[in-house]
Amino acid sequence: xxxxxxxPQNLTAQEGEFITINCSYSVGISAxxxxxxxxxxxxxxxxxxxxxxxxxxxxxxxxxxxxxxxSLHITASHPRDSAVYICAVGRGAQKLVFGQGTRLTINP
Amino acid sequence: xxxxxxxxxxxVTEMGQEVTLRCKPISGHNSLFWYRQTMMRGLELLxxxxxxxxxxxxxxxEDRFSAKMPNASFSTLKIQPSEPRDSAVYFCASRTxxxxxxxxxxxxxxxxxx
Numbered sequence: 001x002x003x004x005x006x007x008p009q010n011l012t013a014q015e016g017e018f019i020t021i022n023c024s025y026s027v028g029i030s031a032x033x034x035x036x037x038x039x040x041x042x043x044x045x046x047x048x049x050x051x052x053x054x055x056x057x058x059x060x061x062x063x064x065x066x067x068x069x070x071s072l073h074i075t076a077s078h079p080r081d082s083a084v085y086i087c088a089v090g091r092g093a094q095k096l097v098f099g100q101g102t103r104l105t106i107n108p
Numbered sequence: 109x110x111x112x113x114x115x116x117x118x119x120v121t122e123m124g125q126e127v128t129l130r131c132k133p134i135s136g137h138n139s140l141f142w143y144r145q146t147m148m149r150g151l152e153l154l155x156x157x158x159x160x161x162x163x164x165x166x167x168x169x170e171d172r173f174s175a176k177m178p179n180a181s182f183s184t185l186k187i188q189p190s191e192p193r194d195s196a197v198y199f200c201a202s203r204t205x206x207x208x209x210x211x212x213x214x215x216x217x218x219x220x221x222x
Contacts, residue, residue, distance in 0.1 A: 041197060043213040086151065095164065098151040
Protein backbone atom coordinates (compact mmCIF):
# COMPACT_ATOMS: atom_id res chain seq x y z
CA UNK A 1 0.00 0.00 0.00
CA UNK A 2 1.36 3.43 -0.93
CA UNK A 3 2.07 5.80 1.91
CA UNK A 4 0.09 8.52 0.11
CA UNK A 5 -3.11 7.69 -1.70
CA UNK A 6 -5.09 10.11 -3.80
CA UNK A 7 -8.62 9.80 -5.09
CA PRO A 8 -9.96 9.91 -7.63
CA GLN A 9 -7.15 9.19 -10.09
CA ASN A 10 -9.07 10.91 -12.87
CA LEU A 11 -11.88 13.42 -12.64
CA THR A 12 -13.85 15.08 -15.42
CA ALA A 13 -16.37 17.79 -14.66
CA GLN A 14 -18.24 20.63 -16.28
CA GLU A 15 -17.23 24.23 -15.91
CA GLY A 16 -18.67 25.73 -12.74
CA GLU A 17 -18.81 22.52 -10.74
CA PHE A 18 -17.41 22.21 -7.23
CA ILE A 19 -14.39 19.89 -7.24
CA THR A 20 -12.98 17.80 -4.40
CA ILE A 21 -9.74 15.83 -4.54
CA ASN A 22 -8.79 13.65 -1.59
CA CYS A 23 -5.47 12.61 -0.12
CA SER A 24 -4.97 9.99 2.59
CA TYR A 25 -1.66 9.09 4.15
CA SER A 26 -0.56 6.33 6.46
CA VAL A 27 2.45 7.82 8.24
CA GLY A 28 3.09 10.63 10.66
CA ILE A 29 3.84 13.83 8.86
CA SER A 30 5.17 17.28 9.58
CA ALA A 31 3.31 19.00 6.74
CA UNK A 32 1.27 18.30 3.64
CA UNK A 33 1.71 19.96 0.26
CA UNK A 34 -0.67 20.34 -2.66
CA UNK A 35 1.00 20.80 -6.04
CA UNK A 36 -0.43 21.58 -9.45
CA UNK A 37 1.20 20.27 -12.60
CA UNK A 38 0.11 22.01 -15.76
CA UNK A 39 -0.36 20.21 -19.07
CA UNK A 40 2.96 21.69 -20.17
CA UNK A 41 4.66 19.92 -17.29
CA UNK A 42 5.52 22.75 -14.91
CA UNK A 43 4.85 22.21 -11.19
CA UNK A 44 3.50 24.91 -8.90
CA UNK A 45 3.14 24.64 -5.15
CA UNK A 46 -0.42 25.57 -4.21
CA UNK A 47 -0.50 25.02 -0.47
CA UNK A 48 1.61 23.83 2.41
CA UNK A 49 -0.36 23.10 5.56
CA UNK A 50 0.05 21.28 8.83
CA UNK A 51 -3.37 21.93 10.37
CA UNK A 52 -6.77 23.44 9.66
CA UNK A 53 -7.60 25.11 6.39
CA UNK A 54 -6.05 27.46 3.85
CA UNK A 55 -7.73 29.40 1.06
CA UNK A 56 -6.32 31.06 -2.03
CA UNK A 57 -8.81 32.43 -4.52
CA UNK A 58 -11.09 29.59 -5.59
CA UNK A 59 -8.87 26.95 -4.02
CA UNK A 60 -9.32 25.63 -0.49
CA UNK A 61 -7.18 23.01 1.22
CA UNK A 62 -8.06 21.28 4.47
CA UNK A 63 -6.28 18.76 6.61
CA UNK A 64 -7.39 16.50 9.43
CA UNK A 65 -4.29 15.28 11.24
CA UNK A 66 -6.16 12.76 13.39
CA UNK A 67 -7.77 11.13 10.37
CA UNK A 68 -4.62 11.48 8.22
CA UNK A 69 -6.64 13.05 5.44
CA UNK A 70 -6.55 16.17 3.35
CA SER A 71 -8.86 17.58 0.70
CA LEU A 72 -8.35 20.11 -2.06
CA HIS A 73 -11.48 21.92 -3.18
CA ILE A 74 -12.00 24.08 -6.24
CA THR A 75 -15.06 26.29 -6.35
CA ALA A 76 -16.58 27.51 -9.64
CA SER A 77 -14.20 25.34 -11.64
CA HIS A 78 -12.87 26.60 -14.96
CA PRO A 79 -11.17 24.87 -17.91
CA ARG A 80 -7.90 26.53 -16.92
CA ASP A 81 -8.03 24.47 -13.69
CA SER A 82 -7.40 21.38 -15.81
CA ALA A 83 -4.16 19.90 -14.52
CA VAL A 84 -2.74 17.11 -12.43
CA TYR A 85 -3.00 17.78 -8.70
CA ILE A 86 -0.41 16.08 -6.53
CA CYS A 87 -0.48 15.59 -2.78
CA ALA A 88 2.85 15.26 -1.00
CA VAL A 89 3.58 14.67 2.68
CA GLY A 90 6.64 15.83 4.53
CA ARG A 91 8.16 13.25 6.83
CA GLY A 92 10.80 14.80 8.99
CA ALA A 93 13.81 16.64 7.67
CA GLN A 94 12.93 17.63 4.13
CA LYS A 95 11.85 14.43 2.41
CA LEU A 96 8.53 14.52 0.61
CA VAL A 97 6.55 11.44 -0.33
CA PHE A 98 4.27 12.02 -3.29
CA GLY A 99 0.89 10.67 -4.26
CA GLN A 100 0.33 9.49 -7.80
CA GLY A 101 -1.70 12.55 -8.69
CA THR A 102 -5.27 13.28 -9.76
CA ARG A 103 -5.83 14.27 -13.37
CA LEU A 104 -8.58 16.90 -13.49
CA THR A 105 -10.31 17.89 -16.72
CA ILE A 106 -12.84 20.70 -16.72
CA ASN A 107 -14.95 20.89 -19.85
CA PRO A 108 -16.45 24.19 -20.99
CA UNK B 109 12.94 36.82 -9.55
CA UNK B 110 13.35 34.44 -12.49
CA UNK B 111 12.47 31.41 -10.43
CA UNK B 112 14.33 28.12 -10.49
CA UNK B 113 16.11 27.76 -13.81
CA UNK B 114 16.89 24.39 -15.33
CA UNK B 115 18.77 23.53 -18.48
CA UNK B 116 18.44 22.03 -20.93
CA UNK B 117 14.64 21.79 -21.30
CA UNK B 118 14.99 18.73 -23.48
CA UNK B 119 17.87 16.29 -23.88
CA VAL B 120 18.01 13.39 -26.29
CA THR B 121 21.05 11.17 -26.07
CA GLU B 122 22.21 7.69 -26.86
CA MET B 123 22.70 4.95 -24.36
CA GLY B 124 26.14 5.07 -22.81
CA GLN B 125 26.59 8.82 -23.15
CA GLU B 126 27.15 11.17 -20.24
CA VAL B 127 24.28 13.52 -19.43
CA THR B 128 24.55 16.64 -17.30
CA LEU B 129 21.49 18.50 -16.06
CA ARG B 130 21.84 21.95 -14.58
CA CYS B 131 19.91 23.97 -12.03
CA LYS B 132 20.06 27.51 -10.70
CA PRO B 133 17.97 27.90 -7.54
CA ILE B 134 16.19 31.04 -6.47
CA SER B 135 18.60 33.47 -4.89
CA GLY B 136 18.50 33.24 -1.11
CA HIS B 137 17.10 29.72 -1.04
CA ASN B 138 19.37 27.41 0.88
CA SER B 139 17.76 24.05 0.16
CA LEU B 140 17.87 22.42 -3.27
CA PHE B 141 16.20 19.21 -4.40
CA TRP B 142 16.47 16.98 -7.44
CA TYR B 143 13.37 14.94 -8.34
CA ARG B 144 12.63 12.48 -11.09
CA GLN B 145 9.17 11.93 -12.56
CA THR B 146 8.09 8.90 -14.53
CA MET B 147 4.69 7.57 -15.51
CA MET B 148 5.22 4.41 -13.50
CA ARG B 149 6.64 5.85 -10.28
CA GLY B 150 5.47 9.45 -10.24
CA LEU B 151 7.70 11.99 -8.49
CA GLU B 152 10.65 10.67 -6.53
CA LEU B 153 13.29 12.52 -4.55
CA LEU B 154 16.79 11.76 -5.77
CA UNK B 155 18.92 13.98 -3.54
CA UNK B 156 18.75 17.21 -1.60
CA UNK B 157 21.25 19.79 -0.42
CA UNK B 158 21.20 22.21 2.51
CA UNK B 159 23.61 25.12 2.25
CA UNK B 160 25.36 23.37 -0.66
CA UNK B 161 25.97 20.20 1.37
CA UNK B 162 24.36 16.92 0.23
CA UNK B 163 22.15 15.73 3.06
CA UNK B 164 20.36 12.68 1.72
CA UNK B 165 21.18 10.89 -1.51
CA UNK B 166 19.36 7.66 -0.68
CA UNK B 167 17.05 8.24 -3.63
CA UNK B 168 19.83 8.21 -6.18
CA UNK B 169 19.18 5.03 -8.16
CA GLU B 170 22.75 3.82 -8.51
CA ASP B 171 26.34 4.84 -8.88
CA ARG B 172 25.75 6.08 -12.39
CA PHE B 173 24.02 9.10 -10.86
CA SER B 174 25.91 11.88 -9.13
CA ALA B 175 25.00 15.40 -8.03
CA LYS B 176 27.05 18.38 -7.00
CA MET B 177 26.39 21.85 -5.67
CA PRO B 178 29.65 23.77 -5.88
CA ASN B 179 28.03 27.03 -4.74
CA ALA B 180 24.71 28.45 -3.63
CA SER B 181 23.61 29.33 -7.14
CA PHE B 182 24.36 26.19 -9.14
CA SER B 183 23.83 22.46 -9.04
CA THR B 184 24.35 19.63 -11.50
CA LEU B 185 22.94 16.14 -11.81
CA LYS B 186 25.09 13.84 -13.89
CA ILE B 187 24.29 10.42 -15.32
CA GLN B 188 27.22 8.41 -16.63
CA PRO B 189 26.70 6.16 -18.50
CA SER B 190 23.08 6.82 -19.35
CA GLU B 191 20.58 4.03 -19.98
CA PRO B 192 17.13 4.00 -21.63
CA ARG B 193 15.48 3.44 -18.23
CA ASP B 194 16.82 6.83 -17.14
CA SER B 195 14.37 8.50 -19.52
CA ALA B 196 12.17 10.74 -17.39
CA VAL B 197 11.53 14.35 -16.48
CA TYR B 198 14.03 15.65 -13.95
CA PHE B 199 12.93 18.54 -11.76
CA CYS B 200 15.00 20.79 -9.59
CA ALA B 201 13.32 22.65 -6.72
CA SER B 202 14.46 25.05 -4.05
CA ARG B 203 13.15 26.70 -0.91
CA THR B 204 14.23 28.78 2.03
CA UNK B 205 15.03 27.26 5.37
CA UNK B 206 15.29 23.64 6.31
CA UNK B 207 11.77 22.97 7.51
CA UNK B 208 8.45 22.62 5.78
CA UNK B 209 8.47 25.71 3.65
CA UNK B 210 6.85 25.93 0.24
CA UNK B 211 8.81 24.46 -2.67
CA UNK B 212 9.54 26.25 -5.93
CA UNK B 213 10.06 24.04 -8.96
CA UNK B 214 12.00 24.55 -12.15
CA UNK B 215 10.42 23.74 -15.51
CA UNK B 216 12.11 20.36 -15.64
CA UNK B 217 14.41 18.61 -18.11
CA UNK B 218 12.81 16.02 -20.35
CA UNK B 219 15.49 13.35 -20.84
CA UNK B 220 15.23 10.70 -23.51
CA UNK B 221 17.93 8.04 -23.70
CA UNK B 222 17.73 6.04 -26.89
